[in-house]
Amino acid sequence: MVVMLLGAVSTKVNANEQNQTKEKGKRVIVICAHPDDAELTTGGTTILLTRLGYKIKYVSLTNGNKGHHQGTKNEIAFRRYKETREAANRLNCEYEVLNNEDGELEASLKNRMEVIRLIREWKADIVITHPSYDYHPDHRNASLLVQDAAFLVTVPKILPEVPALEENPLFLYTRGRYTNRQKPSPDIVVDITPVVREKADAIDAHESQIYEWLPWINRSKEVIPETREGRLEHVLNVYVLKRGEIKAEDLPVVEKWYGSSAQAVNTIEAFEICEFGRKVTDQDILELLQLFPEQK
């Protein structure tokens, strides 16, 4: 049952629609390991971009079927699948969940081809994934799979049944929760201050994670509020404001992208450029991510 339903998750966009939207707005694909990773790292940026007409697709490379302490694997996968549908509705984005086992994602040739297919079929201008340095092996392998696709999406003889992209997308890593000592500062920060409550609302769709599994696995003593208002406030504080705090090493980057508006930036999502994709100048980034005040 679950397998069939998950197989049906794939939302195919027909070629006509792709050609039409290609002209109007940029296309972004966020490829992560688990249902909820994309919302937690990129939810604010997603809300801002969809308001500008960007088309955004989230992909979870695993079905998340180990992400709970109660129930069978199929029950967990199905519940989390339903949560992705809710999150997609709240974010106005596409969401595809692949039926790979949680905790067992490998950077295999088969999975690499799947990632190349996903990026090509979406005709992505921007691809976002986990940083290389992160705590979960699925996150690291998802990052490696996307890195492995970053050049090959333009090579026609690779996966010839899906046309290669003419222009390599911009590839970005989200900010992990661990400091990359080789590169402590991000390349790009996005001010999500205006949409922190909307981001909290999207994360709240993953109730099995936010209110049950994560407190359990983290042995958290925090009390989860009963009311919807209380829960949204909890998500806002714990998962949006705290994780989106501006660190000392972020300050020059906030000032670079927001100039005289930098003082008004309170909450951010941060990104690092993956050098294996499109080589970009600051001007290219301004054109690709039309989020920054005109100041340059």
Ligand SMILES: [Zn+2]
């Ligand atoms: Zn994850």
